[in-house]
Amino acid sequence: MLALAKVSLLVAALGHFVESHPPTHYSPWLRPRVEAHPCDGISGRNSSWHAQAEKVGVVVVGGGVAGLTTAKTLVDNSISDVLLLEAQDYLGGRVRTYRQEGVVVEEGAEWIHGGWRNPVYRIAVAIDGVDTPLPDEAFDWRVVTHEGVPTDKTRYEVVETLRDVCERSDDVLLAYYGLAYGQCFLDKFEGEYGPGYDSELGEGWLHYLEQIVNGEEGTESWLDIAAREADKYPDLGYDFQWKSGYDTLFQYYEASIPASKIKLNSPVCRILWDEGDDQVLVVTQSGTSYLASHVVVTASFGHLKERHTNIFEPPLPESFSKHFGHLDLGVSNKIQLGWTEPWWGSKPLDLDIIWTSQDVPLDRLWLYDIVNVASVHSAPNVLQMFVMGKDSKNMENLPKETVLEHVMYLLKRVTQQDVPEPDFFHRTSWYNNPWTRGAYETYITLWGDHQGLKGHDPITVPLKNSQGRQVVFWAGEHTHSTRYGTVDGALQTGEREGYRLLDLLRPGKNA
Ligand SMILES: Cc1cc2nc3c(=O)[nH]c(=O)nc-3n(C[C@H](O)[C@H](O)[C@H](O)COP(=O)(O)OP(=O)(O)OC[C@H]3O[C@@H](n4cnc5c(N)ncnc54)[C@H](O)[C@@H]3O)c2cc1C
Incomplete structure (x- = not known):
């Protein structure tokens, strides 16, 4: 029974994969970028x-x-x-701060992961550059389906518990050496979520969990990285910013x-x-x-x-x-939109998206990779989204105007609010940059x-x-x-x- 349930969970995950990766002819934006490399003219000996x-x-x-x-x-x-x-x-x-008319956002690294044990933190303190991010309570935290319907926030505990189990507990991951990191989460999801794990909502939370893990590891899929490798990464504690x-x-x-x-x-x-x-x-x-x-x-x-x-x-x-x-090297990208006034309300926003079905138009399926929209610490009127996972590279190949049109569609849908045109729009392209060809890690x-x-x-x-x-x-x-x-x-x-x-x-x- 348990084995069958696991199979159905995997089939569901595979179903999502297939749905979010239609054959190329359905999706004109899925074009590989083939460009000459700037170094192509220098070869051999001279x-x-x-x-x-x-x-x-x-x-x-x-x-x-x-x-x-x-x-x-x-x-x-x-x-x-x-x-x-x-x-x-x-x-x-990959440390690059972007400034435009008083707006300050980060294209690359944003966080100093950990305090005194982190040498970057020690430098930041020495040059008086360190800042403590707002506490979670300061945010207007919403959890909605991609149709904008508020959903049960207590389910977030499943995500937290599984991260504790698979990320922070060494003994658990040891059993997964030789397997993919994501396998730990897949195996334990059903037990933690309980009844309804294979419902639309359960699958939505599983996708959310995978994208959070992909965001941390920089992976396209949590099945790409070896569990042994993920287990080596030490957590240095609380995150700071500049x-x-x-x-x-x-x-x-x-x-x-x-x-x-x-x-x-x-x-x-x-x-x-x-x-x-x-x-x-x-x-x-x-x-x-x-x-x-x-x-x-x-x-x-x-x-x-x-x-x-x-x-x-x-x-x-x-x-x-x-x-x-x-x-x-994984590929993650950021999209940032700014307004003179925060249309979402007076508090900074932290909006989690639980995708409960895939009825997104085929030409914008990449939006499925976005599971969070949040205010930027250094620019409270700016909302930022991470595009992580399989379609991050594909997003880079879309014209800027198309990306803007698609994310505006998403914002309107998930907030069910009247979203004005932004005054500021920026997106990164870490894969198309021939000197990076990826983001982290x-x-x-x-x-x-x-x-x-x-x-x-x-x-x-x-x-x-x-x-x-x-x-x-x-x-x-x-x-x-x-x-x-x-x-x-x-x-x-x-x-x-x-x-x-x-x-x-x-x-x-x-x-
Ligand atoms: C979106 C994003 C978010 C991130 N978030 C965080 C975070 O919150 N916290 C954190 O600690 N880290 C984060 N990172 C990771 C962090 O930015 C990188 O690990 C780190 O900056 C890598 O530094 P590096 O010097 O090894 O490589 P790079 O920063 O890539 O530097 C390599 C340099 O070499 C140059 N170069 C490449 N090829 C050549 C060549 N042939 N000739 C001459 N020059 C060349 C490149 O232009 C580049 O300037 C993030 C990265 C990204 C992209």
């Missing part, structure tokens, strides 16, 4: 690269938190021959790294890492070249996974390519788990050239063994590689 190369001690590839921290660690410790090359026209990578934007963090870096050591708009397209004389040749998209003694690669995992065969010569060792194949897939991948450590091993010298180093959230997918994790990897290099460059040590 003799002028060597001849014209500028000599640099250490080149840091990427100016996200990991790259900035590597550079800071070196400069703070008297290694000044450092050059940071950033592909885009801004620093921060008073005036996450980019306040860059004051910390600006105080150390001279502007002359940073080059924006400088995508690194080739890294020839065994060039004799222990030199690494680094070539940017414009053909500018550098001969460096050491290179620290902090480019995002999505970019490395897609481009490593074009970038590195000789090719990366098999241990790397194997891991690149079995890790994934870089995780070992279930398939990777089955192939014996136990952690991220193998992709942190420095590359040795044919003389046995360590020449290429790796930092970035994807190289953290437990706090992958976070700003603090990225920061710690930058410190780790900075100190590894410092150790190597110590006088007397033959680097």
Whole structure:
């Protein structure tokens, strides 16, 4: 009986999957984006690269938190021959604050996960940037079906209990090693929800739960990530925010790294890492070249996974390519809408959507991925939605006006209120960005788990050239063994590689 019930739950979940993923010909917006990569023009070898190369001690590839921290660690410790090359026209990578006419929203990271144990929190306190989010009671919390019908809020306890059981209780997840993380939730949902778990409403809550988990893990489906991997992630406690934007963090870096050591708009397209004389040749998209003694690669995992065969010569060792194949970077996006007055009422809004049926027009099925609409802490007149899961990438391919039209349709339907046209509209496209190809986090897939991948450590091993010298180093959230997918994790990897290099460059040590 129990087994049958589980099967029916899975069938229901599969039904949702199929319904939300109709064949392409039904859904004109489901088009894969095939674009030339900005580095496509730089390939092979060019003799002028060597001849014209500028000599640099250490080149840091990427100016996200990991790259900035590597550079800071070196400069703070008297290694000044450092050059940071950033592909885009801004620093921060997946930390990006967007400002428009007084409205401040975050495109990427928003939360400082945890207090004193989190190094980002300690920096935020030191530069007087930290803020405590509003308590839950301050919000107008609504739980509605996607038709806008209020539904039983006490069911939220099922979500909380299951998160306690599968996320926070190590012993429980141990039994799921070798299985997908989502399996734990699927197995325990029926018992926790009780009668009605397979009703429309029960399925709606199951979908809500999955999307909350996808939002945390950054996964397209909770069946993608291995339970063993999810179990490694430590919870550092209460979440904090920044008073005036996450980019306040860059004051910390600006105080150390001279502007002359940073080059924006400088995508690194080739890294020839065994060039004799222990030199690494680094070539940017414009053909500018550098001969460096050491290179620290902090480019995002999505970019490395897609481009490593074009970038590195000789090719990366098999241990790397194997891991690149079995890790994934999730895609989550944000949509933000702002008004001069909050039309929903005087309190900040926190609206959970329990999808009880799928009668959404086919051309806007991606809306099914949205299960929450909430006021932004730093901008109370702005509502934010996360698009997580399978259709986040597809949303990116829709024109901005279409996304706006669709979310306005959703807002009117779920609030049953008269929603005025917004004055502010913004959406992210983390997958279409060729330098990120995803949002968060870089995780070992279930398939990777089955192939014996136990952690991220193998992709942190420095590359040795044919003389046995360590020449290429790796930092970035994807190289953290437990706090992958976070700003603090990225920061710690930058410190780790900075100190590894410092150790190597110590006088007397033959680097
Ligand atoms: C929507 C979203 C929400 C998030 N929420 C949170 C949160 O609340 N809390 C939290 O702690 N974390 C959060 N994160 C995760 C966090 O932002 C990242 O883990 C962290 O910023 C990663 O830093 P990084 O330096 O490893 O990588 P990145 O920030 O991706 O930096 C890599 C840099 O390398 C550059 N680059 C790539 N390729 C090249 C190349 N070939 N040449 C030169 N430069 C290159 C990129 O342009 C980029 O600037 C979120 C991320 C997103 C996208």
